[in-house]
Amino acid sequence: MNYRNIVLIGMMGTGKSTVGQALAARLGWRFVDTDAVIERNTGKTIPELFAGEGEAFFREAEREAVAAVLKESGQVVATGGGAVLREENRRAMSEGGLVVALLCSPERIIERVRTDSNRPLLQGNLEERVHTLAENRREAYTFADLAVDTSELDVQTIADQILRHAK
Ligand code: S3P
16 A cells, blocks of 8 residues: 555545445554544534634644544544635645545435434535535545545445555
């Protein structure tokens, strides 16, 4: 493996955590979710942070988590869907390993996150929120070294594609 880490980026519901855990198991690497790091560092859940401290506070905690995690090696890192919005985070990701964008149709994302109440940015009209976020963020995911559309693929097939590229 030529890379220090594999960094997964992409919208909520594209499969970063599921694919990340499968990749980590196959490589014998650690799986790290930056949202979980933020929750551990702050002692609050993501919904609590958005409701109590606001999105700007969350984004700052996210910047710190991304920088700290990517100083380490031998990890598959799942990042929050909005982490790519900051140039500083994109740079840390590119320097920290192979950056893989997981893409997915809005329709499949909506199916996957419908019963999930842990995503503050999807509160309200789910269809409208997902389509708007997908549109606004499409460009922000294009700096990835590799992109995989997860809409119709199973987890191990996605992992195969990423590992083939990484070797
Ligand atoms: C967010 C995605 C979430 C989490 C937070 C904000 C976003 O992570 O970081 O709710 O801005 O897209 P997942 O992509 O892991 O759901």
